[in-house]
Amino acid sequence: MLKFILLLLLVTAGTAAQSQNLVLPYGExxxxxxxxxxxxxxxxxxxxxxxxxRYPVSTESLLSKSKAFLSKTGxxxxxxxxxxxxxxxxxxGKMQRVRVMQVDDDYKTKHFxxxxxxxxxxxxxxxxxxxxxxxxxxxNNVNYIAYLSFRIKNGEVINVIH
Amino acid sequence: MLFISxxxxxxxxxxxxxxxxxxxxxxxxxxxxxxxAHNYSFLDDAWGMTYDSLxxxxxxxxxxxxxxxxxxxxxxxxxxxxxxxxxxVELDPARWTDYRGYLNFVYTKNYEKAVIDFLEAERLSPxxxxxxxxxxxFTAISYMELGEYDKAETYFLKDIAQQKRGKGExxxxxxxxxxxxxxxxxxxxxxxxxxYLRDCLQLYEQHPxxxxxxxxxxxxxxxxxKNIYFxxxxxxxxxxxxxxxxxxxVSFPRQITLYEVEKR
Numbered sequence: 001m002l003k004f005i006l007l008l009l010l011v012t013a014g015t016a017a018q019s020q021n022l023v024l025p026y027g028e029x030x031x032x033x034x035x036x037x038x039x040x041x042x043x044x045x046x047x048x049x050x051x052x053x054r055y056p057v058s059t060e061s062l063l064s065k066s067k068a069f070l071s072k073t074g075x076x077x078x079x080x081x082x083x084x085x086x087x088x089x090x091x092x093g094k095m096q097r098v099r100v101m102q103v104d105d106d107y108k109t110k111h112f113x114x115x116x117x118x119x120x121x122x123x124x125x126x127x128x129x130x131x132x133x134x135x136x137x138x139x140n141n142v143n144y145i146a147y148l149s150f151r152i153k154n155g156e157v158i159n160v161i162h
Numbered sequence: 163m164l165f166i167s168x169x170x171x172x173x174x175x176x177x178x179x180x181x182x183x184x185x186x187x188x189x190x191x192x193x194x195x196x197x198x199a200h201n202y203s204f205l206d207d208a209w210g211m212t213y214d215s216l217x218x219x220x221x222x223x224x225x226x227x228x229x230x231x232x233x234x235x236x237x238x239x240x241x242x243x244x245x246x247x248x249x250x251v252e253l254d255p256a257r258w259t260d261y262r263g264y265l266n267f268v269y270t271k272n273y274e275k276a277v278i279d280f281l282e283a284e285r286l287s288p289x290x291x292x293x294x295x296x297x298x299x300f301t302a303i304s305y306m307e308l309g310e311y312d313k314a315e316t317y318f319l320k321d322i323a324q325q326k327r328g329k330g331e332x333x334x335x336x337x338x339x340x341x342x343x344x345x346x347x348x349x350x351x352x353x354x355x356x357x358y359l360r361d362c363l364q365l366y367e368q369h370p371x372x373x374x375x376x377x378x379x380x381x382x383x384x385x386x387x388k389n390i391y392f393x394x395x396x397x398x399x400x401x402x403x404x405x406x407x408x409x410x411x412v413s414f415p416r417q418i419t420l421y422e423v424e425k426r
Contacts (some may be wrong), residue, residue, distance in 0.1 A: 001298040084238045107244040147238035159271040
């Protein structure tokens, strides 16, 4: 039994980047889990545009950081189009329940290499400047839905939309 | 109009006897159904369902498709957003090509498609405007982002000429001057960049981006005034000044935040 557990740990070690890709009737997800935080007000679904917030750095900064992150993986990526992640930011700035949408340059559904999507998913989890403890509609400490989209040309991220 | 009112009151949803080819009928129906839709948030399923009811009656109302696309724009679902907006353009290109160009420009940063749409919009409606700017303004920035600076320059000049129409005494929009300045900064033509950015600040002294890009320009040229403008950019962001474009859910090209200003 101990050997089995050790084997399991070895197999799963280092695979955090190989995020799951769950295909559900209402969309594809990298992660469907939500840990209920008792400090956050979950009464209503709040979107980033209700509270006029977005990740507080420029597109150019996100672009250079995402490119640096991807270059460290040593991977060669391919494809053109958009990989968009839509997720919940809880009141403590933690990202949860990540949906992924992928389209080509003509906005038709496509799938990039899973590793590419996983690596970008891992990158967005490094972002730690999300607005926290947001108030909206007479509620304090709300969670909110936001998204980040990566425009890709021939395997290279050329823009980050937020 | 009376007929349409009776039709709606009676909940009659058959296309029979409704002249969907009539623009007046289309407009009247759209107005009535939009009133219903606006009882809900556009994120509510009832929003889209209201327009579905309208399209079941008259499937050729371009505006209904555009409205159905709105929630998907806000949520980054490009597949659905453009499916509906493409349909709107197909039904009424003269009305919706510029709007799709704007979506390509600001929401997906698909500058290749933005150029195509704005050139077509210009052909359909010469010297047109959308979202406070000429089509040439968006075409110019799109070319700038594509690195095609000669074409960008041509369209920035067209944008300015169009704004100066008549006696040529109109103020130029400060963001035309801002982006013209940014383009010269990107081209390493720092004297021209400084000129346009200072002109922008003449019209809008607290413009955070103009102060920031002027600071960057002065930094490159070794001008010690750079810190004055970095400080101003920081101060004005903290005081809540913005670039003053119509509200968008996403950033404009080259838009900055406090994070960049503080990095200097």
